[in-house]
Amino acid sequence: MVTVRLVEMPAVQPVRSRPAPHVGVRSPGLDDTQWRRLSRGQMRVDARLDLHGYVVQEAFEEFHRFMQRSRVMGWRCVEIVTGLGSGARGGSIRRELPQWLHRADIAPMVLGVVHSHQGNQGALRFLLRKKR
Template identity: 50%
Template sequence: MRRRRVLGKDEQALWSAFVRDIQPLARRAARPAPLDAAPPAAPAAGPGAERRERVAPSVPAAPPSEVPRLARPGFTLVRSRAEIAIGHRGPGLDDTSWRTLVSGKLRPSRTLDLHGQNAHAAFQRLHGFLIQARSDNLRCVEVITGLGSGRDGGVLRRELPFWLGRPDLRPLILAVVHPHAANQGSVRILLRRARV
């Protein structure tokens, strides 16, 4: 049986500060008020009134950015977008093409090197590169992200599967693999053929 970890004083203080303003969710979702209804009455002043005033009653959702936001170190990012699995064979790919791609015998027609780019610039370059490769009817391309200096790799290497899983890029891609096991800093992408 696993022993339960005991939090230190500084960790307990941090956790208490984090959960101080958290309120439980309501059991049932409230129905939206009709547009012609009067705004709700202001809450009565009481011991928690100053805290209620700081929180906006309804904050409009921020529009999704072109480049997905990245997680800060030490925080887990809950991803709501699809991810392409690197090295896994998807449907629609015949045995010969898969073996040729995985073995590294299928040479890329073009290569995109993203070393030294920030996430936004790298995503823009990747997007344009894949759209252009598809319009030029290329079969295989290579994208080099580099290994990165972080424990889990660099930002570009971590985000690449999510960028490739976007709804505008996913239909272009048949498979994604590392050219060989020792090089996790680049991927080869097998593109779908354009239908005529």
Template identity: 40%
Template sequence: MGKLHTERTLDLHGMTVQRAHQALTSFLRGAHAQKLRCVEVITGRGSGESSGTIRREFPHWLNQPEIRHLILGAAHPHAQNPGSVRLLLRRAR
């Protein structure tokens, strides 16, 4: 994924957990329908009492049946930036 450029980015900062999950699902379905291959999702690192709830839930969301079939792989673009994840989407058939 390092050689593929990010075609679209979704920033989940400031969203509630429920809103972030809905936004991610909609974003990935739309990106897949538009035949995009590499997208980036910014979860942030979290702060305060909820300390990274979206970031913590993100891997679980990617494994849900309505999303899992769209994704080929995931990677953090930089070890120093754990608040961002690049996703390689499966080719639309």
């Protein structure tokens, strides 16, 4: 005869995921001063990635490597240049980049995203979370 003993497991706390940032929209957890400095272009850019000339898949791979390196290096503010593109709705990389921000490995890194300048919709500035 086999005896089965039930073991009570501790309750699993649900993982609270942070919503992915949207371009030009202030994220929860971002204070007034940082948001103002980021949106006005007053933060020093630690590194810049230019995606001109890449096809979308290559651009994504470069973007992903760059974001991982940003975390390792402890960079706080980075800029990604996509270019405006030649189509009516802009280039394909420029259209795809906001979707890349929703990835589970990217979204937790980013506090805020804005266009680097109102007149330049082909470049984005990212405020990254500090490493803990």
